[in-house]
Amino acid sequence: MQVRGKGFYSLTPVNEALENLLSGLRVIGEEEVLLEEALGRVLAHDVVAERDNPPFDRAAMDGFAVRGENTFGASQANPIYFRIIGEVLTGQSFNGEVREFEAVRITTGAPLPRGADAVVMLEHVNELGGEIEVIKAVPPGKNVSLRGEDYKKGEVLLKRGRVLNPQEIAILASLGLRRVKVFRRPRVGIISTGDEIKEPGEDLKEGQVYDTNSFALAALCSATGAETSRLGVVRDEYKAMKHAIEAGLNYDVLLISGATSVGKRDVVPEIVRELGEVVVHGVAMRPGEPTGFGYIGDTLVFMLPGYPVASIVAFETFVRPALQVMQGLKPAMPYPAIKARLRRKIPSELGRRDFVRVRVERSEEGFEVEPIRTSGSGIVSSLVRADGFVIVPENTEGIEKGEVVEVGLFRSLDE
Amino acid sequence: MQVRGKGFYSLTPVNEALENLLSGLRVIGEEEVLLEEALGRVLAHDVVAERDNPPFDRAAMDGFAVRGENTFGASQANPIYFRIIGEVLTGQSFNGEVREFEAVRITTGAPLPRGADAVVMLEHVNELGGEIEVIKAVPPGKNVSLRGEDYKKGEVLLKRGRVLNPQEIAILASLGLRRVKVFRRPRVGIISTGDEIKEPGEDLKEGQVYDTNSFALAALCSATGAETSRLGVVRDEYKAMKHAIEAGLNYDVLLISGATSVGKRDVVPEIVRELGEVVVHGVAMRPGEPTGFGYIGDTLVFMLPGYPVASIVAFETFVRPALQVMQGLKPAMPYPAIKARLRRKIPSELGRRDFVRVRVERSEEGFEVEPIRTSGSGIVSSLVRADGFVIVPENTEGIEKGEVVEVGLFRSLDE
Numbered sequence: 001m002q003v004r005g006k007g008f009y010s011l012t013p014v015n016e017a018l019e020n021l022l023s024g025l026r027v028i029g030e031e032e033v034l035l036e037e038a039l040g041r042v043l044a045h046d047v048v049a050e051r052d053n054p055p056f057d058r059a060a061m062d063g064f065a066v067r068g069e070n071t072f073g074a075s076q077a078n079p080i081y082f083r084i085i086g087e088v089l090t091g092q093s094f095n096g097e098v099r100e101f102e103a104v105r106i107t108t109g110a111p112l113p114r115g116a117d118a119v120v121m122l123e124h125v126n127e128l129g130g131e132i133e134v135i136k137a138v139p140p141g142k143n144v145s146l147r148g149e150d151y152k153k154g155e156v157l158l159k160r161g162r163v164l165n166p167q168e169i170a171i172l173a174s175l176g177l178r179r180v181k182v183f184r185r186p187r188v189g190i191i192s193t194g195d196e197i198k199e200p201g202e203d204l205k206e207g208q209v210y211d212t213n214s215f216a217l218a219a220l221c222s223a224t225g226a227e228t229s230r231l232g233v234v235r236d237e238y239k240a241m242k243h244a245i246e247a248g249l250n251y252d253v254l255l256i257s258g259a260t261s262v263g264k265r266d267v268v269p270e271i272v273r274e275l276g277e278v279v280v281h282g283v284a285m286r287p288g289e290p291t292g293f294g295y296i297g298d299t300l301v302f303m304l305p306g307y308p309v310a311s312i313v314a315f316e317t318f319v320r321p322a323l324q325v326m327q328g329l330k331p332a333m334p335y336p337a338i339k340a341r342l343r344r345k346i347p348s349e350l351g352r353r354d355f356v357r358v359r360v361e362r363s364e365e366g367f368e369v370e371p372i373r374t375s376g377s378g379i380v381s382s383l384v385r386a387d388g389f390v391i392v393p394e395n396t397e398g399i400e401k402g403e404v405v406e407v408g409l410f411r412s413l414d415e
Numbered sequence: 416m417q418v419r420g421k422g423f424y425s426l427t428p429v430n431e432a433l434e435n436l437l438s439g440l441r442v443i444g445e446e447e448v449l450l451e452e453a454l455g456r457v458l459a460h461d462v463v464a465e466r467d468n469p470p471f472d473r474a475a476m477d478g479f480a481v482r483g484e485n486t487f488g489a490s491q492a493n494p495i496y497f498r499i500i501g502e503v504l505t506g507q508s509f510n511g512e513v514r515e516f517e518a519v520r521i522t523t524g525a526p527l528p529r530g531a532d533a534v535v536m537l538e539h540v541n542e543l544g545g546e547i548e549v550i551k552a553v554p555p556g557k558n559v560s561l562r563g564e565d566y567k568k569g570e571v572l573l574k575r576g577r578v579l580n581p582q583e584i585a586i587l588a589s590l591g592l593r594r595v596k597v598f599r600r601p602r603v604g605i606i607s608t609g610d611e612i613k614e615p616g617e618d619l620k621e622g623q624v625y626d627t628n629s630f631a632l633a634a635l636c637s638a639t640g641a642e643t644s645r646l647g648v649v650r651d652e653y654k655a656m657k658h659a660i661e662a663g664l665n666y667d668v669l670l671i672s673g674a675t676s677v678g679k680r681d682v683v684p685e686i687v688r689e690l691g692e693v694v695v696h697g698v699a700m701r702p703g704e705p706t707g708f709g710y711i712g713d714t715l716v717f718m719l720p721g722y723p724v725a726s727i728v729a730f731e732t733f734v735r736p737a738l739q740v741m742q743g744l745k746p747a748m749p750y751p752a753i754k755a756r757l758r759r760k761i762p763s764e765l766g767r768r769d770f771v772r773v774r775v776e777r778s779e780e781g782f783e784v785e786p787i788r789t790s791g792s793g794i795v796s797s798l799v800r801a802d803g804f805v806i807v808p809e810n811t812e813g814i815e816k817g818e819v820v821e822v823g824l825f826r827s828l829d830e
Contacts, residue, residue, distance in 0.1 A: 039634045062678040091610030093622045111622045151796045167798035170631035174795045178616035195506030196524050201593035207508045207526045216585035219454045263477040380589045381566045383582035
């Protein structure tokens with residue numbers, strides 16, 4: 001299919017393109033990382049307890065370990081007396097047995113001495129030289145953490161695919177694990193294209209603009225857990241571009257923004273087709289129509305629009321879910337959703353998915369949403385003026401004023 | 416106030432402790448970072464546009480630059496003819512002027528030649544040697560991005576305090592900024608205490624358990640944007656602990672978990688009082704009652720409970736908001752909230768705030784929530800069995816079965 005200079009023959013619906021993309025993807029590998037580096041990673045195997053936790057019955061309070069039934073009937077008026085036969089501190093163990101009406105001084109976390117089955121709190125004890133008065137009864141088991149009460153040997157504590165948040169890190173530490181096997185992060189190479197594109201920090205000549213896409217895409221990739229390298233700005237020229245793409249094939253994923261549409265200088269799709277396979281090129285969405293993807297060897301190559309806003313929308317729609325699946329995550333948008341009433345009609349076209357940047361304001365009845373008027377997807381400032389976005393689905397010609405829509409929020413409305 | 420071994424004289428309400436804490440905090444400093452490292456950071460100054468964007472009128476489509484009014488009346492049946500006087504490619508500029516019925520071939524992003532005010536798309540043009548037939552009229556301004564249409568020189572694009580998400584990174588890049596000034600991340604040192612606590616990976620003797628707190632706290636700090644160092648496990652012993660605390664005073668924040676309550680071996684509050692000031696010790700919350708904080712010199716010292724669950728709850732309640740304020744963020748929990756119906760009564764005490772771990776299940780009417788039965792805050796597994804938590808506020812003795820509560824979710828319910 002030769003489309004350069006002639007417009008797209010046909011556009012693939014977003015869902016069809018996405019299913020096509022994700023059905024070809026799986027986790028890309030495993031690696032072992034230190035527990036300190038495991039935050040946010042995805043577990044590559046089930047974690048089974050190798051021992052009970054706690055590994056022994058232990059005191060849950062500072063106090064005295066006793067036989068609980070010996071305290072029955074104890075009160076302020078009728079204290080019961082116990083002989084102190086020793087002490088066990090946290091981290092130690094007691095070499096003896098607690099018999100009837102004997103007590104061992106114990107600190108929180110210390111192993112319960114043999115024979116004892118409860119701990120009387122310090123507050124309910126008066127110490128009198130070698131013995132104590134207990135002024136409150138404690139049933140057996142009171143103020144004691146039983147061995148295995150947290151988890152038992154052999155128990156599956158975390159399943160493969162679990163995201164390692166701080167809670168999961170805590171349980172892995174409690175198991176004594178120093179390292180953990182997780183899915184590998186996708187390595188992403190990012191190429192910006194365009195003869196007019198310069199690196200931030202350089203001087204601009206007339207007709208030139210700064211590279212924004214590779215920075216925005218790198219940030220989006222990092223926020224999705226990928227390892228990212230900016231591979232620089234490449235000219236819209238066949239040889240230079242082919243060389244850059246070939247040099248990027250050691251990455252799991254290659255993002256190329258610009259030179260991906262159907263103009264004369266849009267050399268990328270042709271090169272991808274030559275070196276590998278273009279699976280989808282041209283998607284029924286706005287912005288982002290020139291989006292496509294394919295494979296060169298094992299490298300998944302995304303062709304993203306050159307306009308910054310379109311490029312970000314294409315990332316959100318296709319690249320993010322792909323990166324998530326490749327590291328064992330469920331595809332999901334990171335933007336919290338709220339409901340809001342539309343202040344102005346959003347026109348759209350049947351068969352096309354539109355991503356509309358919006359401002360959100362609080363009103364007396366809840367939230368109201370105002371589409372941002374812009375003349376195109378080159379308007380970077382619309383992204384930071386917007387509080388979020390509304391998706392107009394394919395099966396409608398737009399959304400009427402007054403309707404309630406779902407808004408994905410770029411940031412907290414309190415900021 | 417000497418409380419060791421005697422229980423807390425009084426407990427400070429959570430809100431009072433938190434206001435006390437936050438009112439003493441401000442951003443801790445600024446630093447300049449590379450744009451690639453700015454994701455998630457907080458802007459320390461207003462960002463003002465130093466030039467217009469786009470910096471010149473430019474083509475928004477591939478086509479021919481013309482005077483729009485010359486195309487009026489053009490149609491398939493009545494094409495209008497234009498003489499091609501040259502070409503301007505993206506990144507270049509055109510050294511001449513477009514006069515009546517003249518056209519310059521132009522690519523998307525290239526500067527509009529002087530004299531032209533519109534671009535006819537390739538699709539609406541037939542090329543005939545040195546001239547073109549235009550078959551559709553374009554009004555002036557059509558397919559053109561005007562200079563300054565994105566933003567104008569002098570415009571405040573991002574305000575101090577703005578969180579730098581990918582969209583903000585994009586606009587900073589478009590401004591040509593290579594570095595950006597952001598608030599410094601708090602540096603946090605983390606000490607675990609306990610004679611029974613061993614590093615994961617070591618062998619356990621009887622009576623010993625693995626350090627979970629410092630790993631969980633380090634993960635929580637990282638997820639909050641702090642720079643974190645685990646300073647190891649310290650014995651519950653006055654001299655060792657004092658030495659460890661003194662060695663940790665080069666951090667902005669010191670987290671000490673364990674040895675912070677009122678037992679005989681709870682040496683931390685006394686040492687903090689000796690070296691500096693204890694502001695709050697003992698908070699009316701469960702779990703987490705032994706929580707406290709104070710200052711030694713400029714270092715904010717948190718005394719956190721030794722039990723893992725209590726330590727995490729104390730982090731969420733006090734440490735997270737403090738770390739957020741110190742780097743210029745609004746205090747906020749990272750857990751999305753849902754409403755759910757309570758399946759079982761949650762008892763509580765008037766005047767105390769309870770954090771109750773819960774499981775969430777979908778029912779026909781929405782979500783239902785089941786408190787997890789545990790015997791205490793040493794039960795690490797309860798954190799990974801829980802889907803989230805319910806807060807029982809101070810002004811109630813509990814929440815009745817059937818009531819609708821707000822649940823903070825630890826993770827997506829789809830996982």
